[in-house]
Amino acid sequence: MTNKSSSAPGTAFRIATLAVLTAVTAVFTLVIRIPIAPTRGYLNLGDVAIYFCAFSFGPFTALAAGGLGTALADLLSGYAQFAPISLLVHGLQGLVAGLIASSGRGGRAETPLWLLAVCAGTLIMCSGYLAAESLLFGFGAALVELPGNLLQNLAGALAGIPLALAVRRAYPPIREFRW
Amino acid sequence: MRIPSFYLPGRGLLHACDARVKLLLLLPFAVLFFLPLSLRLLAAYLGVLAGSYLLFLGPRELARTLRSLLPVIVLVLLLTPPFHPQGRPLLVVFSRPLVTWEGIRESLALAGRFTGLSLLFLLLLRTTDPDQLILSLRWLGVPFETALVITITLRMIPSLAALYENVLDAHRLRRADEEPSGRGALRRLAQVLPVLTSVLIQAVKGIPLLAMALESRGLGRKNPRTSLLELKSSSGFRRDLAAGLFILLLVLAPLLFFPSWKN
């Protein structure tokens, strides 16, 4: 009697994917930091993780990992007041980047699509934070954050794209992990 | 490794209060800070919050928290007035009003709002056991799967952090012969990519292993799940909720009796 692997990912697989990638995003945000703008305290690689998720796993995973991962990072680093903002803004960033990144037919034409995804994500993340932080503590202080946020998204593209490609080549089964 | 959390165990009233009540009341208390309040009232609310912090978490905690908020507060105070040039001028530069009384008032209000919201959130987080918090979220309707994702994520963060440190060491040793090259940011990014690649490969490899562990303990069954841990009894919940609502009313009362106007 022959038996092949079951195709549809079950609940456990979905939960495992979300948990691992959320933890990855949180660690990329928390552990790998470069101090700059005093308002948030650091430039972090969280956006790199979000774009990696968007490219390698798809919109829903990027939404969950991005939103929840950065929110948990905020809660754990003593910036709990930013958690709701991170949840919304980074969640949306991941969702939109993921939707754009997976809208292609696959194959070679991906990198330009990914760049477009990063542009959209950058727009959402920067404007989202600007709006939310203006509400929280005024437009003037919120504006100070903007250059840092732009830089983070730039890093997100410069690192996120090669990472997604490198991991795919080094660990081919990742292609089957999307859902 | 201990799972990371911001919880500081203690025995105060706020610690003992039902987590659901704290979570439910977070929203109305937070909204409070977005209402147009007189500066005096805002200061009073901040005083109450700081007092609660002092009472339930201690002076050192309060000092630490305020210190961490200081950079933002300073920035707000400095950068808000230039964007509010209306009102009676205080500082005039080249016959253009740079700082006005209105601007100062606005910056104080915003700084107060930020501080108030921060203290509120941190107060909740530091006096509530994360397991209770997650149970409360489930009680509020968050599905079990989401709560499980949060629990597992909290469990995985320390081990992923340790993985990162080890990978960093391993790569450093492997490249010890390399001539230290340019210091540009681009160079640094290129150097960190192999490290991040190793970390991501290991993390992604862990996904099917975790899924296996979950299914081997029964996740995916059709029957409804039960739970080992429970929230407080309903009578305790009702009592805490009543107390909480009473406090909310007390806090809102000044608004009703002294309608706010900016001064």
Add this chain to the structure above:
Amino acid sequence: MPETILDLHGVSFCYPSYPGLKSVPVLNGLELSLAEGELGLVLGRPEEGKTTLAKLIVGLLPRFGGGRLEGDIRLQGRSILPDKPFELLERVGLVFQNPDEQLFTTRCDTEVAFALESLGLPGGAIRKRTQEALGEMGLAALRDEAPGSLSGGEKKKLLLACLAALDPPLWLLDETLEELDAQAKVSILNYLKKKGTTGLIFSAKWHELFRTEVSRIFMLRGGRIEEIVAQPGSARFRDLLLRQGLLLARRPGGGGSTPGGPDTPLLEAVDLSFHYPEQERFSLSVERLAFHAGELTALTGENGSGKSTLARLLCGLLVPESGRVSIFKQGRRFQAGAEDLQRFTGYMFQNPDYQLFLPTVREELAYGLKLQRRGPVEIGRLVAEAIALFKLPAPEAPPALLGYGARKRLQAAVCYHLARSLLILDEGDSGLSVEDFASLLELFASPTRAILIITHDLTLAEAFAHKILTLEGGRIAAVRPGKGRG
């Protein structure tokens, strides 16, 4: 007549193929029958398929990871093939080889309770069974501790408690007894025997205490299972183990290495002291430690005694608070700072995956050589040589998909090319058969190199090392000679 609990008939399995890595069948027409009350030991070299077999019996393979399974697997007469793993919960349970892969909650009691919650048992019953299970494993006091903060042995006991709470008719333990001290091994085996558990214990090493505690002994090799009828202790039994590389036949020699005389040591550490900023309890203090060319030293000690800390100090990953480390390089002796040590000492981490990140074995090997600025022809030659020396499969295969043993050998090959004067192997024997580990040591042995092996296995240490250091609480508690020779 006792009921047949487990019945494996004609079981064959192979993993899926990937470009650059063609799969070979792991199991080939395997047969096994286990009756109620029998506790069986399945011996097998690393990579023979023990974990694969265990995961097949609980239905986790081929469900996760793909592959093709043929044959029949029956539990108490009923085939498990149509069922999913979460439906088999009450019929069979497995303790994974690596406990960190199987622990995922934030408290020990919720960890044990999780499976009971999945079954939908009432809260009271869950609490009772959880408490009993934790008590049986001696973990009652750790009830609300985080599983991640437990020691390796405690984690394994926690997983056994998870299984005890469910108490299915068949228990599978994948190398669970490794890395447990002798007392813990005995108590667990006694517990299983007393309960009359039907189970299979998978192991890559033979321990004497198996002799009285298990009822049947099997050998997994060539994709099939054979029952060993030879009596443990008999010459025939020893011979069987030897042929599988599960026992050491000889001391590793070669390289013309003889421990250097009283001349200059390659590395000498004097008055070394160190402690971690967050932990006041632990501190390391070593008066004098020296490594000579051609010498193989073993470092043993309990978990937490400071072995890894000492190793990291020796390779410059940690900076000591006080003390001097001097090295002998290019004919001179000079005091070494952290960066000098990083270039002098090689460290093979216990986990081979920390430094692997490239898509093929070939690229992984070439990476380090390129950093040494060698030409492409030389690189090609060295890569081919390494693949042959370390028996690496498929140069075009992705390292991430190779088996654990192959990845360890790849890590060793990378280390080999670094050609460091002092080489530290941290638990290098885990995941490799004793024979393979001995071959590895032979490859590294050289008259100009000192080797330090960190290991739990005292027999191994005694057989291979010229000198054995025992670390206790951050201090060298004992130094004694081993039986290793050049």
